[in-house]
Amino acid sequence: MQDPAVLKGTKDGYEIILDDNAKVDDIFVSLHHLLDNLRTQTASANPQTIAFDIYTGMRLWSADDRSEIEKIFANYDYFSVHKITSDVITKEESNRILEQESVHIVDRIIRNGQEVHVQGDVLFLGKVHEGGKLLVSGNVYVLGDVRGVIQAGTPDFEDKMIIGDVHNAQQVRIGEQFEILDDTNRKIDNSTVIYVNDLHVLDYGKVEALKQINPKFFNQIGGVMNG
Structure with missing residues (x-):
């Protein structure tokens, strides 16, 4: 035995x-x-x-x-x-994984001094005022108005992205990388993809180039975009 x-x-x-x-x-x-x-x-x-x-x-x-x-x-x-x-795995860990892999629709106002934390990917339809923070562990798809701080990949996941128009944001963050948009002259619109490049700094591209920016994510959504 x-x-x-x-x-x-x-x-x-x-x-x-x-x-x-x-x-x-x-x-x-x-x-x-x-x-x-x-x-x-x-x-x-x-x-x-x-x-x-x-x-x-x-x-x-x-x-x-x-x-x-x-x-x-x-x-x-x-x-x-x-x-x-x-x-x-525990029930709690199972729920965390399910939450992490979900896309959450967030349609709310985040005011000055407020922080909203979300696990998983987020489709954001609301508004972030100056001084407010939206902190997301997954990717963020922005259809709302962001004038405060927005972060994908909380706390330190650099393979996440922010997609959409955040030109009014005070600061964008992915993982531990960040940029104050007042210091840039970048053209940002609804088709902008913000990501961390191979040099571990924030970079900007377009949805049409998503296949090159993040092949893994492109394949997960079925490779439906030209790029």
Whole structure:
């Protein structure tokens, strides 16, 4: 019968696979034995620190059980946990992913001093006053009036875009890159695409060139534009 905790070598280091059908207490016992044996085998005048990836298969471990794993490793001076992964996700994470992949229609007024945060892509139909901020984790399609700050790719996703007329905006941001539009003489209209180029600076193009600007996004929408 296979031990509930098994060591596997990978190209990136070491992984410990926990049997998702075994009892949790049996896994803890097996993990102790495994680490004891490894400590004996790796004992030397200059022992090396090893960080392990823990894989739990189809079992989603509770915070308490994950903490118990950390406590077990704390008994071994040169062993630590790099990350704990599984093939399942929490309901909260599932909802976050679904939200991230949705296109939200936002039709509201964002006034001076207000910040509106949205997960996923946004079709913006409202108005952002000077001093207001629309902060979006995905792409932003602007059909409304933006006179404040607009950001795509919050907080640091540089593969997102702002599409539309934002010539009245105080500032545009994508990920961590930003530009104050008062300092530019760019021609911006409804067909403008703002993106981060290969030099990691904001750049401007047209919807007709979307295939060249962001091939991945172009393919996701079916490659329906000429460019």
